[in-house]
Amino acid sequence: MQKEKLETAEDIIICQNVHKWFGNFHVLQGVNITVKRGEVVVVCGPSGSGKSTFIRTINRLEEHQRGNIIVDGIELTNDLRNIHAIQREIGMVFQQFNLFPHLKVIDNITLAPIWVRRWSKEKAVQVAMELLERVGIPEQANKYPGQLSGGQQQRLAIARALAMQPKIMLFDEPTSALDPEMIKEVLDVMVELARSGITMIVITHEMGFAKEVANRIFFFADGYFVEHNTTEEFFINPREERTKSFLSQILTH
Amino acid sequence: MSGEGVSGCIPFKGVDMNQRAAMDEHRSVVPFWRNERVLKVLAQIVFVILVLAVGAWALTNYLERGLKFSYSFLDEEASFDLAEGIEFSPTDPYARAFLVGVLNTARVAAIGIVLATLVGLVTGIARLSKNWLVSKIAGVYIEIIRNIPLLVQLFLLYFAVIMKLPQIKEAFVLPGPVYISNRGIVLPWPRVAASFGLWWPFLVVALIGAVALLIIRGRSLKHTGRPSFNLLWVVTPLVAVPVLGWLLIPGNPLLLDLPEMVTKSGGVLKVEGGTALSSEFTALLLGLVVYTGAYIAEVVRAGILSVPRGQTEAARAQGFTNRQILSLIVLPQALRVIIPPLISQYLNLTKNSSLAIAIGFLDLYAVSQTMWNQSGRVVEVFFMIMASYLTMSLTISFVMNIVNRRMQIVER
Ligand SMILES: Nc1ncnc2c1ncn2[C@@H]1O[C@H](COP(=O)(O)OP(=O)(O)OP(=O)(O)O)[C@@H](O)[C@H]1O
Ligand SMILES: [Mg+2]
Numbered sequence: 001m002q003k004e005k006l007e008t009a010e011d012i013i014i015c016q017n018v019h020k021w022f023g024n025f026h027v028l029q030g031v032n033i034t035v036k037r038g039e040v041v042v043v044c045g046p047s048g049s050g051k052s053t054f055i056r057t058i059n060r061l062e063e064h065q066r067g068n069i070i071v072d073g074i075e076l077t078n079d080l081r082n083i084h085a086i087q088r089e090i091g092m093v094f095q096q097f098n099l100f101p102h103l104k105v106i107d108n109i110t111l112a113p114i115w116v117r118r119w120s121k122e123k124a125v126q127v128a129m130e131l132l133e134r135v136g137i138p139e140q141a142n143k144y145p146g147q148l149s150g151g152q153q154q155r156l157a158i159a160r161a162l163a164m165q166p167k168i169m170l171f172d173e174p175t176s177a178l179d180p181e182m183i184k185e186v187l188d189v190m191v192e193l194a195r196s197g198i199t200m201i202v203i204t205h206e207m208g209f210a211k212e213v214a215n216r217i218f219f220f221a222d223g224y225f226v227e228h229n230t231t232e233e234f235f236i237n238p239r240e241e242r243t244k245s246f247l248s249q250i251l252t253h
Numbered sequence: 254m255s256g257e258g259v260s261g262c263i264p265f266k267g268v269d270m271n272q273r274a275a276m277d278e279h280r281s282v283v284p285f286w287r288n289e290r291v292l293k294v295l296a297q298i299v300f301v302i303l304v305l306a307v308g309a310w311a312l313t314n315y316l317e318r319g320l321k322f323s324y325s326f327l328d329e330e331a332s333f334d335l336a337e338g339i340e341f342s343p344t345d346p347y348a349r350a351f352l353v354g355v356l357n358t359a360r361v362a363a364i365g366i367v368l369a370t371l372v373g374l375v376t377g378i379a380r381l382s383k384n385w386l387v388s389k390i391a392g393v394y395i396e397i398i399r400n401i402p403l404l405v406q407l408f409l410l411y412f413a414v415i416m417k418l419p420q421i422k423e424a425f426v427l428p429g430p431v432y433i434s435n436r437g438i439v440l441p442w443p444r445v446a447a448s449f450g451l452w453w454p455f456l457v458v459a460l461i462g463a464v465a466l467l468i469i470r471g472r473s474l475k476h477t478g479r480p481s482f483n484l485l486w487v488v489t490p491l492v493a494v495p496v497l498g499w500l501l502i503p504g505n506p507l508l509l510d511l512p513e514m515v516t517k518s519g520g521v522l523k524v525e526g527g528t529a530l531s532s533e534f535t536a537l538l539l540g541l542v543v544y545t546g547a548y549i550a551e552v553v554r555a556g557i558l559s560v561p562r563g564q565t566e567a568a569r570a571q572g573f574t575n576r577q578i579l580s581l582i583v584l585p586q587a588l589r590v591i592i593p594p595l596i597s598q599y600l601n602l603t604k605n606s607s608l609a610i611a612i613g614f615l616d617l618y619a620v621s622q623t624m625w626n627q628s629g630r631v632v633e634v635f636f637m638i639m640a641s642y643l644t645m646s647l648t649i650s651f652v653m654n655i656v657n658r659r660m661q662i663v664e665r
Contacts, residue, residue, distance in 0.1 A: 061566050087572040098567035102585050111581065112571040114479050121477040164571060 012037045012168060012199050013058065018067035020053060027053045028064065029223035037167075040200045042210040042231075045220035046246060051203045054220065055170050058201070059090040072167060088116070091161030095173040097153045099145035105132070105156055106141040109163045117164065124163075131159040135189050151182030155189055162193075169193065171202040205250055211235075219243045315632070326628045327351075333623055337531055337615040347624055354620030355641050361534065361616065362603040362645065365541040369602060370595075372542055373549025380554050391550065398547035404608055406544060411536040411612040418532075422522045424514075432512055432524045437535055439512040442528035452506030455498030462490030533614035537606065545602040552598060556591035557583060588660050596653040600646050607642075617641055 424434035473481035512527030
C-alpha cells in the first residue's frame with residue numbers, strides 16, 4: 001500500500017548524467033538516479049567507487065562538472081541562493097560524526113537553528129530536547145561530545161541534522177566507524193526515522209537494515225549506478241555479474 | 254630510617270610483622286645512588302650549592318676590586334641628550350633617562366604586537382586562500398622573511414629604504430598632510446584646546462553608553478544564543494555622543510594640529526606641528542612587524558589547519574555561511590592551538606626590539622649603554638635592564654595566559 005503512494009508521489013531528487021573529475025581522475029561517470037518523496041534508498045558498492053563523492057554532490061560539499069541535479073524542484077547550479085536553499089532541505093550524517101567538540105551536546109543541536117534558521121533560543125532548546133529524547137540520549141544534554149560513546153555521538157549527529165527539519169537525510173556509512181555493539185542502537189534510530197516518512201539516501205553495507213526499511217537498493221561501482229532493484233529482487237535476482245560478485249563477497253561475511 | 258614505633262607512621266593494613274620487616278629490609282637494601290627519591294633531593298641540593306658558590310665567588314671578586322654596588326647614581330644628572338621619546342634634557346637624572354628608554358621599548362613593542370597580529374592573521378588566512386595568487390604571495394612573503402636574519406632586515410630597511418627617502422625639502426607629501434622624508438614621518442595629530450574641559454563629560458557618557466549596550470548584548474547572547482543586535486551598534490554612542498557634544502559646546506575641544514613645512518633662519522627647512530615618527534622608530538617598527546607577522550602567519554595557518562576538514566563540511570551541510578563557519582566553528586577551535594605559540598611570538602618581538610641599537614633607535618638597551626658608559630655602573634644597569642625585560646615579558650605572559658584560560662574554559 002505504501003508502495004502505491006510512492007508511485008504517485010513526485011520525485012524529490014533527480015540526478016541526470018552527473019559527471020565529476022578530481023583532476024584527471026574521472027570519479028563520477030554519468031550517475032543517474034531518481035528518488036521519490038518519502039523513499040528510503042540504500043546505496044552499496046565497492047570501496048573507492050565514488051559513493052561518498054556522489055552523495056556529497058547532492059548537497060554541494062562537492063561540485064559536479066556535468067549533468068543536472070534537481071532537489072525538490074530546485075536546480076543545483078552555481079547560484080548561491082539555490083545552493084543554500086538546497087542545503088537547508090538536506091541533513092547529512094557522516095561516518096566520522098563531525099560533531100563540534102567545543103560545544104555542549106545541546107549547543108551542537110541548537111547552533112544551526114539559532115544562527116541559520118534564526119529561531120529563538122527557547123524554541124531551539126525545546127526542539128533539541130525533543131530530538132535528544134527521540135534518539136534516546138536526553139540525559140547527555142549538558143555533556144561535551146568527547147564524553148559520549150561512539151554510538152551516542154552518532155545518534156547526536158542524527159539529532160543535529162534533524163534539528164534543521166530537513167526533507168531529505170543523507171547518511172554516508174553511519175555505522176562503519178562504530179564498534180559492533182553500538183551499531184544496533186544507531187540503526188534502531190535510523191529505522192524509526194525511515195518509518196517516519198522522511199526521504200533517505202543511506203550508503204551502508206548493513207544489509208539487515210536494507211532488508212528492513214529500504215524501498216530500493218542501488219549498486220554503485222566504477223563511478224555510476226550499475227543496477228537497482230526493489231529490496232526483495234535485489235538479493236534474489238541480481239542481473240549484472242558485477243553485482244553478483246559483490247553480493248557474494250559481502251553476504252558470505 | 255629510624256626504628257619501629259615512630260609516631261605518625263601508618264601501620265600497614267593486613268600485613269603481619271614478619272612481612273613488614275621483610276619489606277623494610279627490602280627497602281633499606283636499595284643503595285642511595287639507585288634510590289630515585291634520594292637522587293632527586295640530592296640533585297637539588299647540589300644545584301643550590303653550585304648557584305650559591307658561583308654567586309659568592311662573583312660577589313667576593315666584585316668587592317675585592319673595590320667596587321661598590323649602589324643605585325645612588327640614578328639621582329645624578331645624566332648630562333647627555335636623548336632625541337627620542339618623552340621630554341628629556343641633559344640636566345635630568347639618570348633615572349629619567351632610563352624611563353625614556355623603557356617607554357620607547359614599550360611603545361615599539363606594544364604597537365608592534367598589535368600590528369604584527371593583524372599582519373599575521375591576514376597573511377595566515379591568505380596563505381590558506383583558494384585563490385592561487387593570494388596564497389602564493391602570502392607564501393613568498395613568509396618564506397623570504399623567515400629566512401633572513403632580523404638584524405639584516407633592519408639594516409636593509411633603515412639604510413637601503415628609509416635613509417634613501419628624499420631629503421626633507423623634497424619630502425613626499427600625502428594628503429593629510431603626511432610628510433615622509435629620510436628624517437621619518439610626520440602626521441597630523443589632535444591637540445587639546447581650551448574648551449576640552451566642557452567636552453570630556455560627553456566622552457564619559459559615550460563610554461558608559463557603549464558599555465551598557467555591551468552588557469545588554471551579552472545578556473541577550475546568553476538568553477537567545479544569538480546577539481540581538483550587531484556589534485556595530487555599540488560603536489554608535491561612541492560616535493554620536495561626542496559629536497553631539499562638539500556641536501553643543503562653544504569652540505572646538507580638539508584642534509587637528511597639521512604639520513607644516515617652515516623655513517627657519519639660515520634657510521633651514523623643518524616640518525613643524527603634528528606628531529613625528531623618527532626614521533629609526535619607523536624602521537624598527539616596520540622591521541619587527543614584518544618579521545614577527547610572518548611567524549604569526551604560520552602560527553595562524555597551523556591553528557586553522559588543526560581543525561579537521563569534517564568540521565567545515567558538517568557546518569556547510571547545515572547551511573552556515575563562510576563567515577559564520579570561521580567565527581563560530583573554526584576559530585574557536587583554532588585559537589586553542591594558536592594562543593600558546595602566539596605568546597612566544599609576542600615575547601620574541603619584545604626582546605628582538607633590543608636590536609634597535611643597530612640602527613640607533615634609543616630603546617631601553619641603547620639608553621642603558623650610554624648610562625653605564627658615563628656612570629661606570631655596568632652591573633647595576635644590567636640588573637635594571639634584565640628586570641625591565643623580565644617585567645614586560647611577565648606582563649605579556651600574564652595577560653595572554655588569562656586569555657588562554659578563558660578560551661580553554663569555553664572549550665571544555
Ligand atoms: N578530494 C579528492 N581529491 C582527489 N581524489 C579524491 C578526492 N576525494 C576522493 N577521491 C578519490 O575518489 C575515489 C572515490 O572516493 P569516494 O570516497 O567517493 O569512494 P567511496 O565509494 O565512498 O569509498 P569508501 O567505501 O571507501 O568510502 C577514490 O579513489 C578517492 O581516492
Ligand atoms: Mg565513502
